[in-house]
Amino acid sequence: MAEKKLIALEINGRRLEASVPPNQTLLESLRELGYFEVKSGCEKGDCGACAVLVDGEAIDSCLTLTWTVEGRRLTTVAGLGSGEHLHPLQTAFIEHGAIQCGYCTPGLIIAAQSMLDTTPNPNDEDIRLALSGNLCRCTGYTKVFAAVRDAAAVMREGKRSG
Amino acid sequence: MSEPAEYFRPLRPTELRQVGRPLARTDAPGKATGSTRYGGDYTMPGMLHAKVLRSPLASARLRRIDVSKARALPGVACTFTGADLSDRLAPTDIPGQTGAKRLDTGQSILVKERVRYYGEPLALVAAETPAIAQKALDLIEYDLDALPGVYDPLEALKPESPIVQGSNNIVAQLKIRKGDLDQGFAEADRVIENSYRTQFVEHAFLEPEVGLAWVDENDVINIRVSTQVIEHFRSIADAVGVPHNKVRIMGAMVGGGFGGKEDLTVEIYLALLTRATRRPVQLVYTREESFLGHGKRHPFVMTYRTGVTKDGAITALKVTITADAGAYVFLSPYVILYALVAAPGPYRIDNLHVDATAVATNNMYTSAFRGFGAAQACVAYEAQMDEVAKALDLERMAFRRRNFLRTGDKLATDVPIESAVWTDECMTKAWEALGERTPDSVPVKVGRGVACYQQSYGRIMWLHDTSEAWVGIEVDGTVTVRSGVTDIGAGQISALGQIAAELLGVSLSDVAIYHSDSSTTPLAGTTTATRALYMTGNAVRLAASAVRERLVARSAKALRATPSQVDLANSRAFVIDDPDRWIGFKQLVALCASEGIHRSELALFRAPFTDKIDPETGRGRVHPDYTYGAHAVEVAVDTETGEVTVLKSIGAHDVGRAINPAAVAGQIEGGAAQGQGYALSEEMCYQEGRLITLSLSEYLIPTAMDVPQIESIILESRSGLGPFGAKGIGEPALIPVAPAIANAVADAIGVRVYDLPITPERIVMALRQPDSME
Known part of the structure; x- marks a missing residue:
């Protein structure tokens, strides 16, 4: 096996270097680096729990080799908002009761953010399609859809006034 | 009582x-x-990584297992095989709180000789890295002699079948004898008999099983684990041979359970490995191991024979239930008890016989899953209500109303129900909420279905909860x-x-x-x-x-x-x-x-305590109380491809009192989605006991593309035994969904599919029957 390589990563605005073997997935690297908000559900690209943004676009980190994202901008759900400073999607998920066990939530929020980046005024089909790679076993998706619709409106409003 | x-x-x-x-x-x-932080988000310095070796055969004898090459691999800290363990078993009975003697149904922690199911654990390894642990598994040498197996519960009951458990593969058998069945059938104008089958179902929680264990300075085995039951600490202590106060379980937020994290998962393996190495040990299941590693929902074969008068009064009901318990007993005796109690549904049936049998096979063992046997029963009793109504040319809901159980009536086990029974209100509201009917458009036919239920909340009363x-x-x-x-x-x-x-x-x-x-x-x-x-x-x-x-x-x-x-x-x-x-x-x-x-x-x-029910008649109290409700759906069925689209899905439940209505609605919506998967797409497929649906791209739970906007209707009778009059909603939310969908499909295409899941293939086959689509 090839040697580990020092890879420059930008995660949630923080620049760091990590020694990474060529076959390591981004999911493994992120969790090794302490980004536990990136969840492992299947390691096969079936469930979407490990989704992160690469330059604003949602990808399954379990299907991405870390070497391939060197120098790109990575964002986890904690990078969207944390503590007192919540992202509108996070606020909407909390207020709508769209979170149950919560294991799929980071991936759902990442997938929704990726969609809203290019489709700020999504219809129901846009939302369904955007979330179709993210499995949730608890909520039946109904409150998730409502939260995404609501957050989209808040974000559009924010853009107008901001 | x-x-x-x-x-x-x-x-x-x-x-x-x-x-x-x-x-x-x-x-x-x-x-x-x-x-x-979930269970898998905790790590410790110096932590070892564990892995489990599993049997590639479903029925076999382990002739030899040799871990010497694995042990010799640099970085391997510890191995275990069945030979390293005492004769202590992993308890599989329901966890008690009273210290009462548990059922003698344990499973070897690791196979000592006999393999009874595909994936049964043969050996454990703990190593410095997951990769070394995996390599060590590959270095374990073993010889398995294949033995004849049995993979169908009805086959397993035949005298010539291989024996998996006990003397005749029957792991539990229960019955109800209420009223005078012969008299009831004599009073009937029509007798309608049908058989219904349900499949193996997987919980598919998003978080696979995981745990981290270490021994502390007081010799206490600490285990941080994703579990529904921290009180397994007693079973773990018994299994590894330490006092109960020397095992500490710390839960974490659980990434979904649904009954699949009710039995022990990784705890005993972790306890053994950390005790032997005195180092922290983590064990993380892959999705595939999760599918292989925990019990499934029981497949049932259910025969319903209903006697009914011309005007729709049910005079007699005879129910026969055969459940596939798989290779070990686990919670099967209790699961068929729930099925027994639920068998007649939320209806007053004065003349009732129910026979429920759990049968061992060389399939994966089956255990707890949201609904716990009562979900399967509802699939049959609500399909049968529609079939009887159809045979008598009665309107489906009117027929149900004629027979609904009401407060003060006697349950299947011949004791009265004391809390509010708002089944009718729930059914009426759910149906009304369907609104205007979506029109057919060739080749798509639209159908509607409703299902009502009774589901317990609170544990079986003789468990003294x-x-x-x-x-x-x-x-x-x-x-x-x-x-x-x-x-x-x-x-x-x-x-x-x-x-x-x-x-x-x-x-x-x-x-x-x-x-x-x-x-x-x-x-x-x-x-x-x-x-x-x-x-x-x-x-x-x-x-x-x-x-x-x-x-x-x-x-x-x-x-x-x-x-x-x-x-x-x-x-x-x-x-x-x-x-x-x-x-x-x-x-x-x-x-x-x-x-x-x-x-x-x-x-x-x-909770109120009672003695066990009478074994001859089934008479007595089983649960503290019950939740009642209904689910209504509208579906579109493509008669050319057999594809089903759920257009509307509405749950109406009397939850007694909603402590948090958003959380209650969340349960109803989640139950609707899970029930939809149960009805249409989910099946764990075993070939000669070998699991062939090993991933979430083969085992199909509903996605955001499949589920309609689900509507929740919350009724509050304030009659429950919970705080402020609350009843329970966790399991109830799921129960009526699959039969409502089955009834809607039958309504759409005019012919019934008797087996779950109702796949496109089954619909197309049903439509080819000569009497279909009149």
Whole structure:
């Protein structure tokens, strides 16, 4: 096996270097680096729990080799908002009761953010399609859809006034 | 039976301020930002990584196993095979709280000789890295001699079949004999008999099983694990041979359970490995191991023979249920008990025979799954109600109304139901909410279906269920709740906060809830059987009420009033008729603290206890109470491809009292999606016991593209045994969904598919029958 390589990563605005073997997935690297908000559900690209943004676009980190994202901008759900400073999607998920066990939530929020980046005024089909790679076993998706619709409106409003 | 009088005392008609509001759950922010740590998010320095070697055959004899090459691999710290273990078994019986003798149904922790199912654990390895542990597994040499197996429960009952368990493969057999069945059939104008089959189903929680264990300075085995049951610490201690007070289980937020994390998962393996190595050990299942590693929902074969008069009165019902228990007993005896009780559904059946049998096979063992046998029964009894109505040319809902069980009527087990039975109200509201019917458009046919149910909440009464909780007030006026309850995603913990906040007159944000630690939080029992709110909610209610009483007494003195004139709300104590006379909560607490008034309480809530039911007749009480409700759906069926689209999905349930209506709606919506998968797409497929659906791209749970906007209708009879009159909703939400969909498909295409899941293939086959599509 090839040697580990020092890879420059930008995660949630923080620049760091990590020694990474060529076959390591981004999911493994992120969790090794302490980004536990990136969840492992299947390691096969079936469930979407490990989704992160690469330059604003949602990808399954379990299907991405870390070497391939060197120098790109990575964002986890904690990078969207944390503590007192919540992202509108996070606020909407909390207020709508769209979170149950919560294991799929980071991936759902990442997938929704990726969609809203290019489709700020999504219809129901846009939302369904955007979330179709993210499995949730608890909520039946109904409150998730409502939260995404609501957050989209808040974000559009924010853009107008901001 | 003798319930404490308090169960049935009328509730005080005071205004509720926290209970009943759709508050944001206390666990939501951490989950939304990713700061919540789940079982797999805990690591320790120097931690070893464990892996499990599993049998590639479903029925075999282990002739030889040799771990010497694995042990010799640099970085391998420890291995275990069956030969390294004593004869202690891993208990598989339902966890008790009373110390009563458990069923003699254990499983070897690792195979010693006989392999009974595909994936049965053969060996354990702990190594410095997961990669080394995996390599070590590959170096383990073993010889398995294949043995004849049996993979169908009806086959397994035949005398010539291979024996998997006991002397005849029957792991449990129960019956109900109520009324006079022959007389009932004699009074019938028509007798209608059908058989229904259900499939193996996987919980498919998003978080695979995971745990981290270490031995501390006091020789205590600590295990941080994703589980519904922290009180397995007793079983783990027994299995590894240490006293009960030397195993500590710390839960974490659980990434979904649904019954699949009710039995032991990784705990015993971790306990063995950490004890042998004296190092921290982590064990993380892959998705495939998760599918292989825990019990499934029982497949049932159910035959319903219904006697009915021309005008739609059911005069007799004979039900035969055969359940595939798989290779080990686990909770099968209890699962078929639930099926037995649920068999007639929410209907008054005076002449009833039910025979339920759980049969061992070389399939994966089956155990707890949301609904616990009663879900399968509902698939059959609600399909049968539609089939009988159709045969008699009666309207489906009118036929149901004619036969609904009502308060005071006798249940299947011949004892009366005492709480509200609002099945009719739920069915009517769910059906009305379907609104205007979507028109057909060739080749798509639209159909509608409804299903009603009865589902218990609370554990089987002879398990003597109890729950403890501690509620206390810190000197700064904040409130602490301590409860061993685990939160598997339904908001179990947040609901406890709402109850404490209500009774102490503070807001939910003033309450901190510490949970699921067997050494520091009072033992609250399992998060199973739709009991968490009922039992633990009541324990918190009792503890908070005791503290409240002392605060009220002290504030009454301060306000020169009597305790009955004082209420607590908005973080103050005030005189009800003169709210300008008040004292701030903080000030009141400081007053109590300075006078040594006890500001905390440890309470125990005890469910009503009974003896077991009569084994000959099934007579007696099985559960403390039941939830009733209905689900209505509209589906579109493409008659060319057999594809089913669920257009509308509406659940209506009498939850007694919704402590948090948003959480209740969440349960209903989640149950609707899970039931939809059960009806249409989910099946764990085994070929000669070998699992062939090994991933979430082969085992198909509903996605965001499949599920319609689900509507929840919450009714509140306030008649439940839970806090503030609550019933349970966790399991109930799922129960009627699959049969409602099955009935809608039959309504659409005019012919019934008797087996779940109702796949496109089965629909196309059914449509090819000569009598279909008249």
